[in-house]
Amino acid sequence: MQTTLRVEGMTCSACTSAVEASLRELDGVDDVKVALLTEQALVTHSPTVSADALADAVDSAGFGATIEQSGAADGAAGSTETSILTIGGMTCSSCVGAVTDAIRAVHGVQDVQVSLLTEQAVVKHTGSAQKLCEAVEDCGFEATLVETKNGQTAPDLESVVLKVFGMTCANCSASIEQTVSALDGVVSCQVALATEEAHITYDNSRTGIRKIMETIEDCGFDALLNSKLDTASQLDLLLKVKDIAYWRQIFVRMIIFGAPIFFRHHIWPIVALIFNIHWKKVALFHGVFLESILELALATYIQFWLAHRFYVNSFKAIKHKNGTMDLLICVSTTVIYIYSALSILISMYHSSENPPHVLFDTSAMLFVFVSLGKWIESKAKGNTSTALSKLLSLTPPNCLILEDPTDFGSSQREIVIDLLQKNDTVVLPPGSKIPADGECVFGSSEVDESLLTGESLPVVKKPGSKLFGGSINVASPIYMRVDVLGEQTQLSKIVKLVKDAQITKAPVQKFADVIAGKFVVTILVLSVATLGFWSMYVYCHSADNVPSFFVDKDTGRVIFSRILQVAISVVVVACPCALGLAAPTAVMVGTGVGATNGILIKGADILEKANGIDCVVFDKTGTITSGRMRVVSHHFLGDLEASSLWSIIHAVEATSEHPVGKALAAGALPLAKEQAVEIVSVSTAVGFGVEAQIKLDGSIFSVAIGNKQLIDRSKVDNAKDFEDSCKRTQTHEISQFSHILINDRYVGYVELADSLKTDAASTIGALLDAGYTVSMVTGDNANTARTVSRAVGIPLSNVFAQARPDDKLRVVDQMQQRGLKVAFVGDGINDAPALIQADLGIAIASGTDIAIEAADVVMLSSAQPEAADEVQLNDFGRQDGTAGVFGALDISQKTFRSIKTNFVLAVVYNLVMLPIAMGFLIIPFNITMNPMFASAAMACSSVSVVLNSLRLKDWKMPVLTSPVLSEESLDWADDSVLTAMDATKMEINRSATRTWGFRWGRWADRFRNPYHRVQGNV
Template sequence: MATLTKGKVTKSTFPVEGMSCASCASSIESMLRAREGVQEANVNFAGKTLQVAYEPQTVTPVQLRETVQEIGFDILIEKKTQEELEERQAAALNNLKRKTLIAVVLALPVFILGMFFHGTFAWGNWAMLVLTAPILLWAGQRFFVGAWAQAKYFRANMDTLVALSTGIAFLFSLFNTVYPEFFLSRGLLPHVYYEAVAVIIAFILLGKYLEENAKDRSSSAIKKLMGLQPKTVRVLRDQSELEIKIEEVQVGDKVLLLPGDRVPVDGEVVSGTTYVDESMLSGEPLPVQKQPGDLLYAGTINQKGSLQLVARKTGGETMLAHIIRLVQEAQGSKAPVQKLVDKIAGIFVPIVLAIALLTFVVWIVFGGEAYLSEALLSMISVLVIACPCALGLATPTAIMVGVGRGAENGILIKDAESLEGAHKADAVILDKTGTITLGKPSVTDAVWADETVEQEHLEKLFFSMEAQSEHPIAQAIYTFYKEKGQQALQPTYFNSLTGLGVEADFDGVRYFSGNEKLLRQQHIPTPDHLLQAARQLQEMAKTVIFFADATKALAVFAVSDPVKPASAEGIKAMQDAGLDVYMLTGDNKQTAAAVAKQVGVAHYQAELLPNDKAAFVKQLQSEGKVVAMVGDGINDAQALATADVSIAMGQGTDIAMEVANITLMRSDLRHVAGAVKLSRATVQTIHQNLFWAFFYNIICIPVAAGLLYPFTGFLLSPMVAGAAMALSSVSVVGNSLRLRSKKL
């Protein structure tokens, strides 16, 4: 169970037990939404989870569970580990497997007797009754229990269809076995349909077993992530080394790591040096050196050295837990198309019941000599074949596999709506710094307007101003001078000028540090030779920072932020995917042009403020484009929020990742095209699933009702109907599983 509390509303995810079709999910949702204190309830039929937002002061998890139990289902409100949940699921699957095997073994002789030796043996009907009864009353008990729970609230689901069809057939057969004279005295044969009852239940159970097996594979991504965390940890307490469970680790504990150990918590290295495999976070195959002061993340692998770290985040607070939570929430969320499917599923079963009743009446009125038998068989076939399982599985299985496939490739998708929406994108906007470039700029040049000035003192003032700023360029300058041993002074006044630079006062003198636009705005003259030097540096794809006082420009500094090795390849992949690529930056035009040329971007805008980036997004949207924005910083947050699809680089700021629909754990632009391809493939799979689910019902229900009988004499057997229904569900899940092999 996962829980997140915001304000007075708690959002929790609970495992659900007992669901058999999409109508079950719809029933749970509608019952919970009608409960006071529940703001939202969404059931993922494929994932067997319930996401509910509720007011804890009004309704408790126990009351939520009671509401669900009233209609024949259950939710697990007790906190369970992944291993415990898997054990419960495995036990339920084994129980289903056992019932399926016994049902198949018992159904086989019933089928042979009913189809090939019907009427041959006087005791044949009694033998079939004895063999069919345990199939119906034990193996198929779940259908009748579920149908009764629904009927108490005037609801219906798949259990209703199966229980009605097999129950009616069994009672009719039982009557004709015990009292055959009733029909014989009227000149009619007392038909029995034990073989239909036995085979229908056996086929449906077999289909359910295969379906559950396939759905279990669709959630393999979560299991892989869960497996990245060790079960036990070695800690140092009171100078003693202890081995404790992962759940018992506390913030501040000293954790001991040996070569080959998985890092159990997020923490800081306090002693030792090693190399750590962080590929599960960054995707980079090369190990990263770690030494005292460096951070380690849960799930990564210590390769060579032994070390100690202090636990900073444990349990549900670690980066790994955050990733798992994101994937679980995304897999449990609903795509917009699912809302329409849910509405259809909610009324589908009542419509099928009406069609089945109409079928029976039509056959009674217009049927031939065996009208009663044909009416009964046709009604049963309609009830069996029309189960909405395939319809309910069409969207969530594709979403689960798609989200899981993304997570395995370092693409974290916020929810199903984000996954579905990304396939419409036809334009991609890229921020330059930290997105196309490494985001690790360094100072390469310094040109002074007057070589005779007291450079050492002015450099200290310049360093002190940049020390106050959090901009990546400012941090590069700060690092450059800090490594030289420079000491910062405290300004009497400091102000950050968004998109321009900074200003500060030292000893009553005003100084400025920023771009050329800042100097123009402040009417500060710049010597020609300084401007010429700035142009030459910009043509080399370097970012230029001017340093000035209130009367004149004093110096120009060049900062180089190298382009990421994979940026050009990633942009080419986007273009090959049919996306128009734009680069936006607050940097100067010359640097922007040089970087754009280097990575192959034809469209770019420079010297933009954060609101200018958002305005450019709106401009493209007004032209009819569906815009994806890729960024990594606070200055990108506004544009990310404005875009149709927002993609954050995983090494960016928390605010960018919070706003984003999709987060790339690897700051690699090749995965932008991968995310779009994944979205397109998932949506295509959903459409395929829905097409076949609807097509199956549109074609099969009339055939089951006997539409072809007047023309061809063909009447669908209830046994074939049961097999077709089971096959439809398995085929939908199987089609979704093809996403696992999709190349991104």
Template sequence: MQKKEPSLKQHEEPPSSHTEHEEHHNHEDHNGSTGHHHKNHHHVAPEDHGHEGHGGHDHHGHDHEHMIDDFKKRFYISLVLTIPILLLSPMIQMFLGFELTFPGSMYVLFALATIVFFYGGWPFLTGLADELRQKSPGMMTLIGLAIIVAYGYSSLVIFGFQGKNFFWELATLIDIMLLGHWIEMRSVMNASNSLEELVKLMPKEAHLISENGDVMEVPVSELNEGDHVLIKPGEKVPADGTVIKGNSSIDESMLTGESIPVDKQKEDELIGGSINGEGSLTISIKKTGEEGYLSQVVNLVKEAQETKSKTQALSDRAAKWLFYVALSAGAITLVIWLSIGYPFDSALERTVTVLVISCPHALGLAVPLVVAKSTALSAQNGLLIRNRTSFEEARKLEAIVFDKTGTLTKGEFGVTDIITQNNKSETDVLQLAASLEAQSEHPIARGIVQTANEREIRLIEPDDFESITGKGLQGRVDGKELKIVSPGYATEYNIQYDENQYDKLASDGKTVIFVIADDQLHGMIALADQIKETSVNAIKKLKEMGIQPMMLTGDNRQVASWVGRQLDIDEDEIFAEVLPHEKADKIKEIKRQGTRVAMTGDGINDAPALANADLGIAVGAGTDVAMETADVVLAKSNSEDVVAIINLSQATYRKMIQNLWWAAGYNIIALPLAAGVLYPIGILLDPAVGAVLMSLSTIVVAFNARILKV
């Protein structure tokens, strides 16, 4: 997956008249959709936003990798030691019908089991201590209880206490639980690098202009407020500042969501991290480092990630109840067997049997195996899960908020309407316009040329080409004096056109240009950000599922409303001209109403909103920042994959519940039998039979996870 490329070429050719040509598309003249372009995008509360935490995130990532490697190593070493433990265990020998003994064999068994208990079981023993300290018993407590009882009782048996040892049960339980935790941790490794990705957007060096006019390369970290900096064509803006010389168009799409490069001239504000177009600019640094726009976005993302709820895993909740059930069942078993006259060693053996088999091996695998399968399935379908908890909760979503540019739309201009005059055909008008526009690299020019190519219209090489300062282009094409100009030019020179048609196009937020040949208007061409075909289907399917689609965009109201109408999104669910911190605020507002909401976006400006949503979905063609902040990444930039996420979440949850019931089923059967409920009629669960039931339960759970599909 890659970052979006800048909307403007980083020109290798001389700027010549291109810079002036860009002015012919200045939106002030086109349709009045300008107001937003010159908004000051620095209106985030000027707090002290430091970069603390960058190292912390990196440290967390390394810790997570180390933990995965640690579980893997413990699993394989314990697995190797389990083989001789099984071979030396009298209960397994009896069950399989063979005998293997030698002088001191029981002490060898004890030594091997001791290594597995302390080395393999250490994560569970420390986990038990942590959970008990927090007064919140869960899976670690249940596993820890089972292995401590099995090891303690079996050690007593080895050294003379009357009974059967459970070292085989101890070893297999530790092996399977280590495997389950290793699978789960590997599947959900999602240490967020979003803060580092944000910082990477800033260039490392800047062209500082000294007091005597010399230009020198300095690290961006050395820039101070008031410094004058030169920004060359195609370079990134090193810090927030104000233009003091030059004019150019700036690509802010990854920062503000504005789909059209914004024209900047003297006294206009620039955002650090945005990309300069074809002109050179000199700026006065206004904000650096912690005060800059990107640092404030960093802070918003960080806050949201820290406050994101940590839902307890289903298996942990099941383990918590099983822990209480096991303790109760063990205590009741001991009391009853003693009260009906059995010796203490028999009552204790029965109690230990209950406590050991109360921790079903299948429970440790029930959720991790489904997680691993759903993660693999999602990856095959281009859905990259980064936060499992949020993904699992996607089944409860009631609303999905979409960013417009690059998510619902392509972020590229395309021709939507061609209005002809003087008996000219659409092909005639488009051919003339595209032939002249082919000389420019402006996004609008590219949209016209692209449409002409799609219609297989032959372009004509212009005899000459020049810009009309601030208004458009002119040249000679096919013997005609051709002008491609803005509405402002047409008004200034009293060129007659259908004002009703123009007003209708402009009210939709479309950019309109006029094609004039030999001083006669041949037609108007309207362009707009192109809507993805998949977006239409996605919105339709979401509505059928009872999920409310919404749209948030930094673009202007007219454009947003037009896109909303094409996609059948209700007008009151469209929020336009929204700054990044306002996007996050809107998500918080929706959540305060009790609505479970997802956010889908692709730009840096979407990062705080993605982090605040119940489920953040990044479109893969977008920025690394959006992807690192999101819970799920859509690799194929297909809005329909949002529907696939919800379907997979629902299917995954169903499988988890099924597996937990299968795992619990083992307990429902085994615990009462182990406790001796049916002993009066001669039925008592032998530990070896308990092992068979445990194995069957584990096999069923594994098979059930494997057949997960969407």
């Protein structure tokens, strides 16, 4: 809801602040904006707060209030928004849970996703985004608002925040608002005097950021772009630059100050024994020894100065009743420190003749090992985001533009990329990165698109060629017109998809979240129980019956510090971090390496879906085939030169909008003779072809180009030649033929076909060989479907022809009812229902936006075409193909397998190490775990999980080779065998045999439905 109040009596900014504070105190108020000059207050609030209550709140502040308008919020103010926050201070899944709970508690929050590795939170909400930051900070973590987007924002609308300097009063801010709002294309402008910020929304197709900034400067103020999280900052966050530097520094300092303590307790006794050195104990006064004081001083510096970050995080966790790894570390080391300090005090009280038994070496070395583990873990975490970091680094920070976009000779100017506008002309010297998507307008060069498309060779670009942001100009200078900016570029879309995937949680992560929520409390209880058990056991038995570990060899007395060490080991060895990192690290590496190989996986949950797929169903057009008709052969008769005939074909078909006509015109153009062909008249024979009158070399010709039916109804002087051509073409079931008639004389035909994608057969062969069932569903007729299936190796028993969109959905649904997990691969609007219904939807990037939106996985790249002139780039700047289908399933399976392995490592580690630390091996074998070893093991457990995930970085797109297909095996069918449509998953797995390892060897049957099942005997 939004309510506008007329507020009377305000005279200065203090008054507006008082009104704003009074309104914000009401529960349910999301946002308040008070304007001094207009004497208005715009309040966004929940329906539970009445407009009268708002007016009363203003009255209670000492001002008069009148309700001007109240109702449902419109526009950006009241709609659902998506905000991105950077969160600092998270160390494990418990921290993630605490942040998630804090944000969820904010009124208006609909959904929240928090990522430990990217240190970001993506929140869908209504109301103020600033309240989200306040909730996170109140929870004990650092929060910074990166950006807030309205869900209803049009593609061409951009929102920007500018820092404006020089404003001194409300008149300044009002003048800026008025002047900027008057610009063509500016949708809204709100200037905050207190924060010196201008929030502007504009249509980037009508104006640009530079124009807005120049307008503000013309008003007499200075404006700077208050950039959201820029590329450099994002890279620092992803690569953990600050964390790595911090923990490296802390580790080095802890080594320096901890080494003397360790040397005194563990090295010096051995050295003194070997060389028979007698150490003289220096007593400062009775019961107080120099070595104890030095150790206390060093340990205090380590405990409370170098390790202060652990305490800060622990206090925050305790404040909000959360348990973290930092809390366990602080509890264990603090207990050791207090015990050792008390030992010194007791020694001083009793005026002991020997130095007290202290454990400062244990606490010091605990911090040394933990800081080392944090350092290594931070470096490993940074490596998990290498793929995403590479994508982000493709965008250059600056670029060169022409002062006059229409004059290629005008002066050049260097600007930051954030100030780039649509229709700018960018100068791209050799070696420069392309800053946005656009079109080459001057010059020719070669562009390296390897990091975007995976193509190893540079691609030739000339005027009219599409250029994509992130690629590199390698040869000659070229000029580019900017068409697409910012988050609408294909690189930004890819980065967004990868980020969205990495911030979502895999379903198996819920297991870790449940354990992490109770882990710390459980460990502390086990530690206390361990301390209590061994204390009772030791002191209830005589020294002779107590394990020697607890007994001093010289005095024969029980040493309590040994019991304390066992309890401390329990706290130290436990590691919830490994559980928390198990899924996120694998997801980050897997989705990142998939993206660099042209496979965009939209979420962590999709990895689990892909892991159980049994059957892959392909649409035909645009998926197995290119979806574009092209000339594949021709046969010409008569005396007319072939080049002249191609000229006639191109001239007649150039105006056609029919796919066949477009393909004929495109195929004829490079073969046509450079001669003028004048069109006198042209008409379309619907369903047959085109008829025209043309003028060539001064003569008039009557031309007919179309299918067999068009020629049949026309007069043909050489009918025998036409009949021979028809017989010749009968065996080409997948092709279409355009026959040509000139002045009633048949002069030949042109063959067109929707060509197979070069990697279709190899992809399907690899899927079959891996044990998947492969089916094809198409709206084409049975003959076309049969020909395509034979060419790529799909058994005819698993091919479905003449299928409408609802039929495709029914195919998927009936397979699922049999217990099969189905992946559907498509590219068109008519594939969207099946993509949604399937357990895993895979879309080709060249497909429609609806298909891409409906799919779970988007494939960007493909195999290398056979010839350079055959390159067809999709909207993501990549070549179309199907190899990504097998690659998507392969990387998904390997990533999910890595997640499971990580969980096994984390769980097994805790299940094995905890009993040992608790002393299960003390009585039978007199074996225990030193706290220092426990801390080293704890650090290794987290690092091992991250390193296991990093193995995915070595994944490469599988090299697929076309199988040798057996015509007999493809056509064979028998009513008694099982098929995906007629048998359950259990029956199929039990009965299926493998031919070349193929799962489909015995699957064939008729499928009776409104669409036709293609049979081997068709």
